[in-house]
Amino acid sequence: MIPRWQQSIFWILLVSIVGMAAFLIRLRERAQHRLLAVQDVAPLTAATDAPPVPVTLMMANDADGSLMPVQRSETLPSETTARARALLEVLFSEYAAPNSLHPLAALPAVADVYLLPLPTSPSQPPGQPSSGQPPASPDDLAVVNLSGNFVAHHPSGIETETLTLLSVASTLHANMPQITQVHFLVDGQQKDTLAGHADLTRNYLTTEHEESTVESLP
Amino acid sequence: MLFLVATGVYAQQGSQSLRATSPPPPSPEDHGYVVVLDAAHGGANLGALLQAGLDEKTFTLNLANRLSAQLRARSISVILTRNADVDISGDARAGSMNHAHAAACLSLHATASGNGVHLFTSSLPSRADAAGQRDFVPWQTVQSRFITQSLRLESEVKTALAREQIPVLLGRTTLMPLESATCPAIAVEIAPLNASTPATDPKYQQQIVDALVSALTHWSTDWRTQP
Numbered sequence: 001m002i003p004r005w006q007q008s009i010f011w012i013l014l015v016s017i018v019g020m021a022a023f024l025i026r027l028r029e030r031a032q033h034r035l036l037a038v039q040d041v042a043p044l045t046a047a048t049d050a051p052p053v054p055v056t057l058m059m060a061n062d063a064d065g066s067l068m069p070v071q072r073s074e075t076l077p078s079e080t081t082a083r084a085r086a087l088l089e090v091l092f093s094e095y096a097a098p099n100s101l102h103p104l105a106a107l108p109a110v111a112d113v114y115l116l117p118l119p120t121s122p123s124q125p126p127g128q129p130s131s132g133q134p135p136a137s138p139d140d141l142a143v144v145n146l147s148g149n150f151v152a153h154h155p156s157g158i159e160t161e162t163l164t165l166l167s168v169a170s171t172l173h174a175n176m177p178q179i180t181q182v183h184f185l186v187d188g189q190q191k192d193t194l195a196g197h198a199d200l201t202r203n204y205l206t207t208e209h210e211e212s213t214v215e216s217l218p
Numbered sequence: 219m220l221f222l223v224a225t226g227v228y229a230q231q232g233s234q235s236l237r238a239t240s241p242p243p244p245s246p247e248d249h250g251y252v253v254v255l256d257a258a259h260g261g262a263n264l265g266a267l268l269q270a271g272l273d274e275k276t277f278t279l280n281l282a283n284r285l286s287a288q289l290r291a292r293s294i295s296v297i298l299t300r301n302a303d304v305d306i307s308g309d310a311r312a313g314s315m316n317h318a319h320a321a322a323c324l325s326l327h328a329t330a331s332g333n334g335v336h337l338f339t340s341s342l343p344s345r346a347d348a349a350g351q352r353d354f355v356p357w358q359t360v361q362s363r364f365i366t367q368s369l370r371l372e373s374e375v376k377t378a379l380a381r382e383q384i385p386v387l388l389g390r391t392t393l394m395p396l397e398s399a400t401c402p403a404i405a406v407e408i409a410p411l412n413a414s415t416p417a418t419d420p421k422y423q424q425q426i427v428d429a430l431v432s433a434l435t436h437w438s439t440d441w442r443t444q445p
Contacts, residue, residue: 062332065387156266156274157329158407159336162391196265196274197327199392208341 050075057091058170060102060163067167069174070094084113084142084172084179091171092150102163105153111187112145118181139180141203142172148187154195161198166208173206180206251438252295254315256325256395257282261305266329268417275303277417278326281408281427285326288431294438299395308394309357315399316360321441322371322434323403325396328417334385335426336407337375339368340397341390360398367402371437375404378433382425384411402441406430 052073059070074090076083088110096106118139154164169182181203185191191200257278259265265274279300286296297318299311315323329336344365355363372388379386396403408426410416417423 065332065336065389155329155331157331157336157409158327158338158391158393158405159387159389159409160329160331162338162389196259196263197391197393199394199397202392 050078055087055090056171056174057094058167058174059091059094060167062102062160062163065159065163067163067170080176081113081115084115084176085110087171087175088113088144088168091167102160102167104155104164105150107150107153108147109150110144111147112143114143114145115140115179116143117141138178140176140178141181141183142176142179143183143185144168144172145185145188151186151191151194156195156197158197161194161196165194165198165200165204169204169206169208182206250295251441252297252318252320253289253434254297254299254318254320254323254401255282255286256299256311256315256323258325258327259305260300260303263305265327268328268330272418274328277328277408279303281326281328281423284423285427285430288427289434292431292435294434309398312360312395312398315395315401315403318401320401322437323396323399323401324430324434325393325403325405327405327407329407329409330417332387332409333412334387334409335379336387336389336405336409337372338389338391338393338396338405338407339372340365340403341392342397358397360400361396361403364400364402367441368396368404370440371402371433372404374437374440375406375430375433378429378436379426381432382429384422384425384429 052075055072055074055076057070057072058067060067072090072094074086076086089108092104092109093106094100095102095104118141154161165182165184168184172179172182183203184194184200186200194200257275259273259275259278261275263275265278267273268277279302282298283301286298289296297314297320299314300306311325340361342359342362342365345362361368376386376388391405393405396405408417408423411419411422415422
């Protein structure tokens with residue numbers, strides 16, 4: 001025979017356990033909503049009273065394999081990485097427009113852009129003492145995290161893929177000259193190619209388009 | 219041929235684990251004139267969708283077979299990196315090219331974007347070993363020792379295509395297996411001729427095959443004079 005006081009404690013503990021479980025589930029849901037809300041408002045909002053600034057978009061042309069500078073006036077965020085992302089969204093919105101010379105799907109293309117300082121060249125000037133750490137360089141590596149959905153809808157081909165990558169790299173450099181190299185990720189992961197051809201495992205130099213798109217005949 | 223491909227695959231797997239020792243450029247005295255045709259994609263790797271029901275992998279394989287038949291009819295030795303619908307890694311394709319000691323390596327692609335034929339060489343900078351030395355070269359940059367020859371091969375193909383009145387676009391890119399090929403290597407990407415002539419148009423395709431055969435026939439004499 002179980003004493004009455006033990007039965008009472010059992011039921012009290014059971015109710016407490018169920019109550020705490022419900023409370024924890026509720027807390028988890030609220031935390032999840034809070035995180036999603038933070039992502040929604042993340043980087044792209046520019047101050048509404050910020051004046052438009054001239055930007056240069058290096059627009060690709062599939063017909064002749066060229067990149068041509070196009071001037072636009074855009075309102076951009078002041079924070080550097082948000083500015084870079086907003087700039088690329090402007091670029092991709094141009095490609096999604098009707099009659100684009102390098103047509104791409106009208107989908108959100110860039111999830112994030114991160115800037116990392118590049119180390120300077122390892123070669124040390126003669127006679128200069130080494131501090132052990134590579135000195136800071138004024139140059140930045142931009143890590144562009146592309147959306148997987150956008151990449152899945154990107155046209156497949158050596159020319160079109162190469163032009164997209166070079167267009168991104170040279171547009172970033174044209175507006176933010178400190179960016180000298182660009183690395184591409186897809187949904188935060190390393191991917192071998194953009195859409196089966198152009199290599200995504202290496203860094204792209206922002207001046208590469210000057211050598212890569214050269215000539216068309218006749 | 220299968221033996222050569224298999225040898226290339228296994229040898230390549232071995233060399234990848236460390237660093238590839240870059241062999242000297244193929245000597246015309248040691249090896250005959252061999253052309254390697256690489257039909258891009260295959261198996262589950264479909265490549266571009268050119269039109270409903272036609273993937274890039276099928277197009278490139280058909281083109282490679284057609285081109286190889288015409289080259290063999292001119293007594294030119296041809297090796298295909300694949301002759302069936304199988305997916306082969308870029309490293310294995312490069313291995314096939316390298317073990318063939320090829321005089322010309324063509325990676326065949328197709329796309330629905332742009333127009334004409336796009337010719338690509340590796341974007342690696344050209345480099346040459348110091349006289350009498352053989353430097354170690356990372357597997358991914360082996361092609362850097364053949365850039366000059368690749369550009370000359372590209373020029374040869376460009377001239378032949380222009381003769382057929384086909385628009386040509388030249389470019390440089392980073393693309394396997396070109397990066398690891400120890401031969402003059404280019405990627406040939408076939409786009410629609412214009413809005414009314416798709417890449418699958420038989421007459422257009424025949425013009426391209428004729429131009430490539432002409433270029434490779436001409437290259438069979440030219441490549442012996444390359445540095």
